[in-house]
Each structure stands twice: as C-alpha cells, then as structure tokens.
Amino acid sequence: MFPGEARVQTEAQAGPLYRVLGAPLAISCNVSGFRDEASVKHFSFYINKPANPGLDINIISTNDRGFGFAIYQQRVRSGEIFITRVSPNSVIFEIQSLQRGDEGDYDCSVENSEYTYDGSYSVKTAVKVIDDSLSVSSPASTSLSFNEGEALTLTCQASSNTIQHTHLSFAWYLQRDGEDDARPIISLDRDFTLRPGRGFEARYQAGLVRLDKLGEATYRLKVSQLELSDQGKIHCQAQEWIQDPDRSWYPIATKDAEKITLEVKPDALSLAVRILAQHTALQEGQELLLSCSVDTSNLEGSFFSVAFLREGVELARIGPTGVLSVGPEYSGRENQGELRAARTGSRDYRLILRPVRTEDQGEYKCRVWPEERGLDGVFTQGASQDSSSQLVSISATGDRLRLACEVEGVKGRLTVAWQYKSSSTPAALFTNVIGLSQEGVIEETEEFRSRGVRATRPAANVFVFELDEVKLSDSGVYQCAVSEWNTNSKVHSQSQAAAVTVTP
Template identity: 45%
Template sequence: MSATDIGDDIDSDCEVIADTLEASYSGSPSQSLSEGDPLQLECQVSSQTFQHTHLSVTWFLHGEEDEIPRPIITLDKDLTVKPGAGFEDGYRAGLISMDKVEDTTYRLKMPQVQQSDQGKFFCKAIEWIQDPDRSWTQIAHKTTTACNVEIKRIVAPDAGSFSVHLKASKGPLQEGDELDIRCSVNAQNLPGHFFSVTWLKNQQKVAHIGSSGVLTMFDSYKERENAAEMRAVKTSHTDYLLTICSARAEDQGQYQCEVWQENMNEDGTFKKIQKQMSSPETVSITAKEQQKGVLKWICEDLNERFNTGMPRGFNYHKHNVRVQLMRNSISQVQTPTNLLSSQKPGSNKALKINEHGSNRKRRGHSCPMTARPQGAATDANQEAT
C-alpha cells in the first residue's frame, strides 16, 4: 500500500469536531464588599455540537499574592462537585457552593466572604468527549472575563468600644418586595455586653429592641406589626433584623441604626453607657410597572369619556380596577392593592392615585410568625433608664 493510500485511509476515519463551546460572564466587572457579606457570581456556558460531549465548569480566584489562579470549586463532567485545594474546609462548612441553574448558568455562592477571598474571579469551561476505551479527551476550553472583588476588612474595636454596621436589601426594589434592614454589632467579648438597637428612617424611629428583648414599634408601624406586615428580631449575638414583608413606596428613605451599650443594674433595669450610629443607607422603592401602566391607561380612557359626556352616576370596571363616578367626578377608585375614597368629589380631569386608605388593611403578604425569645421581659419599665 502506498503512502498516499494510507493518508486517504486515515482521512476517511477522522472526523473534525467544530469548536462551538461558549463561556461568558455578564455581571458587574467589579464589586466592593465587606467581610461577612455574601457573594454570588454567575457565568453562562453552552455548546452547540452534535456530538455527545460533556462539560466541566470551574470557578477560579486570582488573588493579589497568587502566582497562578486557584480553582475554588468545580462541577465536573460527571456532575460531581469538587472543591479546589485550600477551599475544602469552606465547602464542608457550607461557605462555598456551586449550582447549575437551568441549562447554561453556573452560579458560585459564598455567603460570608473573608479578606483572603479578595481578587479576580472568573469561570473556565472545558468540553470533553469519551473515547471507546471510556477515557476522556478534552476537545475545547474557554475562559470568561473576570470580576474584580474588593473585600474591606472590618477592624475589631478596642476593648470597651464597639462598632455598628447596617446592611439593607439590594435594589432595585418595587412595591410588594421584601425589605430587610440588618444591624450588626461588632465588639470584643460580645456575650458579656448588653445592647439596645433602634432602627431609624429619615431620623424618625421605626422599631426598637431593648437589652431585655422587648420589641417596641413606633407610630404607624405598630399597626403594620400587628397585621404581621413587618417584624424585628434579634437573630444572633451580633445581628438584629428588621423585615418589611411587603414594602410600600412610603418605606423608601435613609435608614440608620442607633445602638446603645448598656449595663444591667442590680434591680434588673438597664443603664445606657455609650452610643454608636451606623452609616446611613438609602433605600429606593418604585411602583410596580404593570400597575402604573394600567392606571395610566385608565386615566386616559376616563378623560376621553369625560370629554364626550357621561351620565351622573357611572360604574366603570376594567383591568380589575373599579371606578365609581358621581356627577362627572371620580369619587372612589379600587384596585387589588389600593382603595381610594375622597370626602369630596374630585376633579373631572384628574385621577389621583394615593396609597392605602386608613380604613382598609393592605393585601400584601405577611411576615412569618416569630416567637419572642424565652425569658424576654414584657414590662416596659425594665428598659434603660
């Protein structure tokens, strides 16, 4: 057999597999976090080959002092999850995980980052094919762009002092979303201290948890807490959580935590020693786009009907919105989340959308019931003097 015949025979047995592997990261190119904050990153990986191939995806961290990137965690070609060298303890403790979301998204989750986690995070995908002898051969690989993550160190306070940190739900938030305002206290020998925590919005008191565990809601927030629309709890020695289960536009504003260190007197009351304030954080809440669009359409339609003349009494029902009109003016509007009632007839060319009527409970979802801590004081006289 000639050399030409051998070459033709080899060509007839070989099949070239096109490289259709794609890997991308579309998130923010950088993030700034503090120690203890959660980190979540996603990359998209896909292949359009007609061959029966498998994919493995690995998240890497290239720290400032790393000569080469370190693999954090891998979802292997056999769908097993493997932590990288040096990340095994974090994986076993649940501080590092990786999920495959739908067909193409690979999500890295680190609920409490540390200073050592600072650096550039990126994703690498490898496409594999299995040979007849059941061994695996790599046929393609792709690497995504990186996200540079800065992690600020929380400096431990000096003996006898403490610091306060506030963290609010990241936006954008819409009406009806859950809003969490978390206050964290950092102090040495924390279990030996007593603290009272007050949440403020625009420098007005919202809720207060005393050193004895007594919860106090202020002003209109009392009704919302009684209706299970919001709650405040001490979740650990260091963390205090205010949850508004169905946020309203009126809940937007600038939030702060005021924390007092207190000493317990012999009679069981508490005396204030020193105070710390958290840095303020602004929360923005917008109306749901679908509701805004429907109400705008209703306004335009009603104005057109006004211009063409309407009977003295008229009931209008469209898009699950009821409008009662008397003498060519809007007297009442009712939507699934709004009840508007005016004492006097309104303008015949305007539809004013206010928030909830005072005689109607909001139909938002309620907070889950939380038991008060055992032994918590119920006498307001036990609060700080």
C-alpha cells in the first residue's frame, strides 16, 4: 500500500443502472482492507430518493432485523427485498420486483469493527427505473395443422421504444408434446449471430431451418420440411439488453408471444427429396444425384409409379414394375449414358445426371402415383402427390471468391460495407457491393444483385464476403469497411483492402 492511501475500500457496481419497472434489481457490494479478512462483515443498505435528496432511508441490514423504515419493512419480511452473502467481505442486495419509487441512489455501508477509521466504508450506486417498452407479438393463428413434410412459415414482431441504447436478442421455441420445457429452435443473439437449438443443428446446416430478420422489427421462421417430432407448442421470445457502465450486458426485459399449437399429421404418402452431393450448387461436369424415398407405412403392399421432374418437366419415370421411361427432352442423354434412374430399394428411387450442364439447374421434385393392380394384372393409377422442391444451381466452371474480415476491440454496434474497384482503373474510388446494417439487414447494390454475392456474419466479430463464378473482370481491390456506432452516431471507422487477381 502506498503512503497516504486509504486502507479500507468499499466497492459496488458503478451506476447508473437502468432497470425496468417490475423487473429484478441486484447490486453487488464488497469491502477489502480490514485487518481481519476472515471475520464476517455486516452491511447495511439505504436509499436516497430524488424527491428528498438529503434523506437517507433505511432499507435492510445483515445485522439488524428491524433496521428498515416502515415503507420497506413489509417488503423485507415477505422476502421481496433481501441480502445474499457471497463471502465474509461481499454481499448482493436484491429487489425481486422494482417499483417506481425504488429509483434513487443506493448506499451500501459496511460496519467498522476496528477502533480506527482508515478508508471508505460506504459507496453509492444510482438506479434508474424505466418503463417496460418491449413488445412481442405473432400474427399467426393460435392453432395450426400441417402434414408431415410440409413447410411452416411464421413471423413475429419484436421491438422496443425506450430512449436508452439497448439491443434485442430473439428466439423461436418449441415445447414438444410430452416435454415439460420449451427448447430453442433457432436464435439470433444481441450481436446478430445465428445459433440453431440443440436437436436442430443438422436441419439448420441442411438449410431446412431458417431465421430471417426482415426490416427493423419482423423475424421470420421457416421450417422447410416438418417432422412428426415438431408437434407441440411454438412461440417467439425477445430479450432486451442494456450495457451497464462496467461494459457488461444485462437483460432488462424478456417477453414471449402467445403460444401456437402446432399439429403435424403423419402423411400416408410422405416424400423426401435430397441432393446427395456435397453442395446443391454444382459446376458443369459434376454429378447430380437425386434420391426419392416413399414412406408408405399406411399403404403396405401397394405399387407406385415415381417420376423425377425439373421445373415441372418430367425427366424420367419408373413404373410400378420397375420399368424406366424417359421424357423426350432427355432420351438422347439416356442413350449417351448421361442419365440413369432406377428403384434402389422397396421404397427408394434414384436419378443420376452426369455430367451436368448449366441448363440442368432449377427446381427438382418427385411425383408419386399409387398404382392398384386389378385381377387382370392391369394397373389403375391414383391421385399423384408431389414432394417438396429442391433447388439446384449449376454454374459454368469457375472459382468462388471468399474474403473474411475479423474485427477486434468491439464495443458498440457494427456495420460493414464490402467495396470494390477494378484493377484496370487504379485511380478510381471504391464502390459499394454489399453490406450489413446495424440491425443485420443486407444492403445490396443493383449491379451485383444477380451475381450470387453474399455478406454474412458467422460470429460477432467476423464478416464474410462471397462471390460466385468470378470473372476476369472481377480482378481488382476489395475492401472491408467497418464502422462502430453508439446509438445513431458513428464513433469509429476502419477498413482493410485485399488485391484479387482472376486468371483464365
């Protein structure tokens, strides 16, 4: 200890702490410097209210049950206001539900058990009680019914009109039938990072579960292929976070929209189409493999005809006895060995196109007809049922450009602008290609909108730029320009450039 430095130091959370009406409040307080560190110290809490700035009102003490003034005694007795001891030298003061009159300066004082005074034995923390302005609502019906394999799309509105600088996090939850607790399907944290919930990771990676933020306050959930296990109650939840003076983030409000009862009925004829390539974005010359599986648990012993279609045009059909017929547009490619289709199991069918061409891209689906065989051996075809669509993109042979930009020392909200200038005009200014706003909304320029350009934020401090099918004219300098914002004011900007050369 330096000469003249106070020996005893009492510390509490720095204020002001903004907390919502009806929400809990917790203030930590600890003391150091007593000669006997192991002895239990006694703490008392007072409040100095704005209406009576010179009056300290007793609230609660660890050493005296009757310490509090009458206006706080009942709340202390009921357990709404209490002190939790963390260590001999540290406590946490808590109020379970803030009232309007709880706004003020809270004084944490420690009893001096020594014969002399040497230091600080009390400390104040300002608390501001603000209105709860968080609102969450979903316009969907309170009861929905789907067949297995169908797509579910829900939207939710979440916003806050507080004047404080706050962030929102958002999540969709599912409470499955037979389970006590709801589990997250997918969430967007306060730094705009997407995270699939436990049990939904594989479907998220396959693109079957999505969460999109549309504008300032709309969040859209899309589940492309519902499963029987998705049945239950589904709802959206938003949390509002504020940054305290110590730079930590604190959730000041949490609200749920009304729960929606979701029924998922087993489909007598349930189809699933999946691309068994590494990506659904292929290049010319690669192989496209489509598998169509027919779930016929309620139709054992039935026969089927299965057709593969692209953009509504039939490529090939496998009849009830396994005979293959090919549409006129693809008969030549079958003769050349480029198209093959067959039944690979009792209810599994497969189509292979190799090598693929750019004209093979589009939406693929399976179409299935139940076939009933009469006593004379003739088949009668029933009503058809389609699977969900699978979009396949096929590009001319070319590389994909991928750039990553990592940011350090983040304190406020960030925006990013990916910019470009051609290597043929080095003196030119950078032009915007694509960007992400403070709210995570994508901002595209018209020139690159049709080029397969993407801007993502896989982590809070990482931005990624991708451009499909690069051309020779894409050579140049690409720049990641990141800006940090405090509310609506830009406080800092920095950029990093990288030269890219595209060769034939």
